Amino acid sequence: MAAPKKTQKRMPRRREEFTYRGFTIDELKAKGISELLPLMPARPRRKIVRGFSRGEETLLTKIRQGDEKVRTHLREMIVMPEMIGKTIEIYNGKEFTKVEFQPESVFHYLGEFALTRKRVSHGSAGIGATRGSKYVPLK
Template sequence: MSSDYRTGRDGEFTYRGHTLDELQEMSVEEVAELLPARQRRTITRGLGSEHRKLLEKARQRDAEATASEPIRTHLRDMPVLPEFVGKTFAVYNGQSFERVEVEPEMIGHYLGEFQLTRTSVEHGQAGIGATRSSKFVPLK
C-alpha cells in the first residue's frame, strides 16, 4: 500500500508531489484537487457556515501571537488542510475537548479521526448478585 505523503531524501515532507510550503500557498480549491475523493467532495460542494468559521479562526490564529491556546471545535468532520499544520485544536469527543496537534501527515484526513470517541472497557471481577449462580454462596 502506498501512501500519499512521503519524506524526501533531504527529509522534507511532500504530499502528492508538493512540499508543505507549496501546499500552504495554494487556495483551498487547489488543495481540494489533491485530497481524497470524500474530502474533495466536502470542499467542492461548499463548506458549511461552521466549517468556514473554523477556517477563518485558524487563519486569524496565524496573524495573532496567541498560538498557545487551542482552537476549540465540535467539527469532527472538518478535513485537515495545509493551513492547519502546526496549530493545536481542541476536538470534542462527546465528553470533553481533547488536544490534537496537527502535523503534516494528517493532511487529507478528518479532525475527528485523531480523537477517539470510544474507550476500551476493562471489566472487573463479578460480585455477589452479578449472576444467578452467585446467589448460592456456600456457608463453609
C-alpha cells in the same frame, strides 16, 4: 568450509521532509483550494466542492487569525494544510481533546484524532468463568 557471513550495515534512517503527492506542506499552504482539489482523495474533495458550512468557515477564519485557543465540535471538518502545526481542541462527546496536527494528517477528518470510545483493557477471568477456575480455592 563454510563461507564467512556477510554483515550488511544498515544505513541510518533519514528523516526527510514530509511530502504529500510530491508537494511539501509549505507548497500546499501556498496553493488555493481550487489547486488543492486534484490532489485530495475523493471524499474530502466532494465535501469541499459542495462548500463549507458556516461553522466550518468560522473555524477556518479563527485558525487563519492565529487564535491561541480554538475549540470545536466539528468532527467532520477536513484538516487543511493551513492547520498543520496548530493545536485545536476537538470534542469527543465528553470532553475536548487537544490535538496538534502533524503533516501526515493533512486531508483527514478532525474526528479521526479525537476518539469517542475508550480502549478496552480486559482483566483476568472471574471465578467460574473457565473450567480451570473451578479448582481455585475461595478466600
